[in-house]
Amino acid sequence: MPGGGARLLQGGPIATEIRQAVSEDVVAYVERVGRRPVLAVVICGRDAPSMVYLGQILRSCEKVGIEGRLVEVDGEASESSVVEAIQALNGDPEVNGIIVQMPLPPTIRLRAVVEAIDPSRDIDGIHPMNAGLLRLGYDGFLPATAHAAVEILRRSAIEIEGRRAVVIGRSAVVGMPAAFLLVRENATVTVCHSRTRDLARHVKDAEIVVVAAGHPGLVTGSMVRRGVVVVDVGINVVDGAIVGDVDFDSVRPLASAITPVPGGIGPLTNALLLAHLMRAAKGQEAPSETTRDTPIASPIVSRDRVAASRGVR
């Protein structure tokens, strides 16, 4: 390939397109409803890496006209005070979407917090109801990172249907939802994880590899087949630099397309979160105000419906 390597799948230009559409949605929303849409970000303790991520989200909100509200709960707070803060947001008609900054302090159960979020405001798709909707092929809210991992393929016109995909990582927020989305796109999917034997054998067989393990250098050139498409979701700090889970230098010469880290999935995740917020905001309008014919902001259009209508399962 000219330039000695794979096509770079940059998230930035796609994120710009999505943010542009969100900005237009925000203008129309403000005209209809008379106020800005609101994203509430709940944080519990000022964990340094997550504060950086949080700052990015709040700045992105500002750029597209969404009001980002920071809701700080004391880092020493009890589980019930975090749950109460979320319940107060659920009951606030101005709040359209809620995200909770992870990781939570070890004394607070993830499950209690996740279940407290109103599913219709759960724009990062972490509530069990949204996870279940994804599993069953309905259009619930998707976890933004998993959504980004598949959306970058779709928007880059990379064929997914019928191809062998390996997802490395089985977390509830990235690996598993990415796997379900790939199945929805009619890929044949293998999920690998920390107990998988002979990871390299599975990866070698794959035409698409999505890596979300949090393990720098996990996938190397010797593991992949020529022409593979690689989506690197990992974010790791090594010697002060941000790197993914893929050994970029050894994999790129063999791949046909690869996402860089940084600059691949990260910017797209952020933009999709804003798109999910506008979907929530529109869904919460009274039926008479809702533009029923407005397409869902989530750009994933499920092809399984088409497949299902043809009797394909």
Ligand code: NAD
């Ligand atoms: P997690 O720790 O919850 O899950 C990691 C998964 O990887 C687990 O299922 C585990 O079984 C698997 N795994 C770990 N080591 C492995 C190995 N050696 N071989 C095979 N599988 C292995 O992490 P997560 O929340 O799913 O995040 C995964 C990565 O994605 C992290 O690097 C995280 O920072 C990154 N992330 C990126 C974004 C983004 O916007 N780009 C957002 C969220 C998370």
